[in-house]
Amino acid sequence: MAKETTMIERFKNLDRRIIFTLVAIAVIIPLLRPIGLKTDVTKEVKDVYDRIEKLQAGERVLLSFEYDPASKPEIHPMAIAITHHLLNKGVKIAVVALWPMGSEMADQVFELMKADSRFGHKFEDDGTTWVxxxxxxxGPTVIKLAGSKFQEAFPGSKSGVPFADIKILRGVKSISDFKMILSFSAGDPGLKQWVQIANAQYGVDVAGGVTAVSAPEFYPYYNSNQMFGILGGLKAAAEYEALIGVPGKATSGMDAQSVVHLVIIGFILFANAVYFIERKQMKGVE
Structure with a gap:
């Protein structure tokens, strides 16, 4: 009895650093080596994938980046996955940004497309594949102007190439000349304005990716067919990575969350077991 009691006391006074260490290991290992736990794909994510699958090589798509480093961990993975999918389809991509850091985020995505062996894309930054x-x-003013006079809204590339010299923009007069608009948005201005203006006023198909906390406000637009799909948060990004068959940071992030949850549940069950064993022992002493 004394030995059992001593063991229970040890468990009750377990050094919290052991718990922190186990949680850290549960986070680090899946981040370094993704497990690839099965992810059920939701309809709104699959709708985006299916619509992109229907695109034909040479068609134009407009991507809008409205996030910064603060929301990068959640939105960047979905931007990477969708951009990879678009490049695989051979479409032409024009990038705009309604947030100051948005264009930098876009540059990082396209640099990764060429540098990362998982993607293996080869293209020149000369306006033939993307710009x-x-x-x-x-914000909204820019979108309205682009709706009728795209060249006035965006007279040239970020690197200084005039609109008339950008090959993939030849013939573009308004946002209606794009097959779809995809916005990666962490707030306003962002996806909401693209839906309210580009779709409602100009009839352009719109979808996008947002943070998990803001996703619920976009479901009314999706359910009323004003958006053809939506990616909400890291889980949705992991779903899209599963669809394209290229696990990335979203997959490893969700793996880490799942493993940590299992570890925490294990600790809870263990603590309850210790409690009931101690309670039984105390009754035996009485």
């Missing part, structure tokens, strides 16, 4: 038109202040 970064840079950041424009004004």
């Amino acid at each position: 970064n038109l840079g950041y424009k202040a004004g």
Whole structure:
């Protein structure tokens, strides 16, 4: 009895650093070596994938980046996955940004497309495959102007190439000349304005990716067919990575969350077991 009691006391006074260490290991290992736990794909994510699958090589798509380093961990993985999918389809991509750091986020995505062996894309930054038109202040005003006079809204590339010399923009007069608009948005201005203006006023198909906390406000637009799909948070990004068959940071992030949850549940069950064993022993002493 004394030995059992001593063991129970040890468990009750377990050094919290052991718990912190186990949680740290549960986070680090899946981040370094993704497990690839099965992820059920939601309809709104699959709708985005299916619509992109229907695109034909040479068609134009407009990507809008409205996030910064603060929201990068959650939105960047979905931007990477969707951009990879678009490049695989052979479409032409024009990038704009309604947030100051948005164009930098876009540059990072396209640099990764060429540098990372998982993607293996080979293209020149000469406006034949994609072009970064840079950041424009004004939010809704910029979108409205682009709706009728795209060249006035975005007169040239971020690197200084005039609109007329950008090959993939030849023939573009308004946002209606793009097959779809995809916005990666962490707030306003962002996806909401693209839906309210580009879709509602100009009839352009719109979808996008947002943070998990803001996703619920976009479901009314999705359910009323004003958006053809939506990615909400890291889980949705992991779903899209599963669809394209390229596990990335979203997959490893969700793996880490799942493993940590299992570890925490294990600790809870263990603590309850210790409690009931101690309680039984105390009754035996009485």
